[in-house]
Amino acid sequence: MVDTSVAKQLVQAIIDNLPAPVGPRRPVHTIGIGVKGEFVASNVARNYCIAEQFQGQPVPASVRFSNGLGGPDQHDGWSDVRGMATRFHISDGKGSDLIATTLGEFFVRNVDDFFKFTEIAKLAPYSRLSWWQKLCDLVKLKVPDRDPYLNETENVNAGALRYANQHRFAQLGVFQAAVIGAPVSYARASYHAVHTFWVTAPNGVRRPVRFSWQPVAGVCNTDPMAVPQDKYLFKELDERLKKWPARFMLMMTIGEAGDAIDDCTKPWPGTRLRISMGTLTLLKVSEDQEADGERISFNPNRLAPGIEPSADPILEARLGAYEASREIRGGCPFKWSKVDAG
Template identity: 30%
Template sequence: MQPADRDGAQADEPIETTPARFGALTRRGALLGIGAVAGVAAVDVGGFAYAGGWLGSSGPDDLTPPRFADRFEQVYGRHDGFRRNHAKGLSATGTFDSTGAGAAVCRAAVFRAGSVGVVGRFSLGGGLPDQSDKPDTVRGLALLFDVGGGQQWRTAMINFPVFTDSTPEGFYERMLASKPRPDTGKPDPQKLAAFLDRHPETVAAMKVIKQLPPSAGFADSSFHGLNAFWFTNSAGASVPVRWSVVPQAAGGAAAPPISVGKDYLFDDLIRVLAQRPLTWRLVLTIGEPGDPTNDATKPWPASRRTIEAGSITITAVQTEEAGNARDVNFDPTVLPDGITASDDPLLAARSAVYARSFSRRAEEPKSPSEVNVRQVLS
């Protein structure tokens, strides 16, 4: 028997990822109530049947969602009310205008020509809600497409072209191996080297990531879903897909940051959006036989067919607070009919750990967000 974790569950007991407690139907039912984001905290655990074989085990050293959530706290400290990862963020709202071209590969209503509302969140990777903005820190864009009929499509993307880890275990280990030492502020070189020796896939991914330097800010950044999903069209044909959002203005000279200081990336975004909306193209990349669907560290060949599915226009941002994207769990396995999760082991882990992070933060006292729209615009 394991000691009870701080969520009050036994670390080795089956948790909310088990179908018995949150089967697909129950979960879909829970989602029905949250077309409007307000009040989602109570129901939006998003915890899910999609255990994918990762979480059913019970050995003393097995990786479980509470242990994963604890690892974020071990590395970043505990910050009540904030996400365990991507803690620093800004809520956003806008629309998705579908070209209709995505319907060739996916029967989801969101790909029919037309427009739906989106709720988004811009973020920086890591569990520190008040970290200083830096160009190299991973940037996130999460989106919730409200596709109607009780269905939603949620995705959490980053500005890296591949992910650093192919398995949840790799991510879990890497976080500790790259934890800054209090005396140097840098990771312990021996621990990091030992990790990289054991994880050549991370070394290879980091090479790919370094080839694509980060853009100046959020507004001119692409964001990538990285995990593969299966898309099924109305004729029943399925293809593997990865998606990205690409800034419509991409290609021109990147505007230099206009803000200075700790929150300059977010402040710039707030200032630009006060002047004009920002648009990203949603690009679907269609995999071919042999393209890995279970390894987000490996890029697919650049020659793959792409589909311009539409454009996402962010019209406004809001300081994180009750009722906006602060209270959404951007679980990437919340998908409309026509999209299903692939065999990528990260997806099951993401769903389970996001749910654990969400349920912890939903119960904790809240502090104001570091990023404050009114202060920036005053």
């Protein structure tokens, strides 16, 4: 586990890059909404993993959807990474968490990379490119910077792109984030856990896997050329769930020899075997957002027996950083150890 001082430095580095103070709230994915749901495993899930949530019985779930940018402003229509944090309420009382975003891969490999990223990826004044600058970028086969949104004065992408130009491993994740767009609904985006985990089957076989949530309604984004809306995602989700439940399929991709196990910046080949592990049904927006969203301290290392973290250094760093963030914002306490994480 990353020591406490480093974990606090990681969180502070994020806070220092925020466009505005967030007070006692999450420094990133600040704006979010809590939803109640239920997960039911597929008939084959138990053959691949002994974790309680994959044994076939209905498992209550708490889900928090969020916008990726830190800060108190919602900016629903902005091109931005979205988050989906899920807690499976299993019988041990602690639960098992799965944290995913619309980003398919991460942009740094380890803690040192992250600190270097925060040094370079500073917020900068947003300047509008002239038509000839955009044309020059297109000639160079580069995607030109978009025009700033209304009231957008600071560029959140320029520094990240500068970092990616200097570090090849960051290019896939940073480029995805720069052009990711905005979903028409939190229920119509795909979410990826990015890290590798080890799952244990009933026969004792351990497999490296990566998880993702796929929306049954299909993926759909807003028109990137249109003027972005603000504050529509919460209302859309509430109205959607009042009419009918929304569903996600949990997909588990099984890694093979040669795949990157401990590096979340590297994708796996699209030919890998994928198993449908079950269906998450979103039932309603929670009436108590404080208890069912803001005070839940999700952590990607809170795992049921049968699922273990890989040696991915970013995954390990998130163990301490999420707890440091929890202490700052007064979330529900959960003391971590390597034993608890297993």
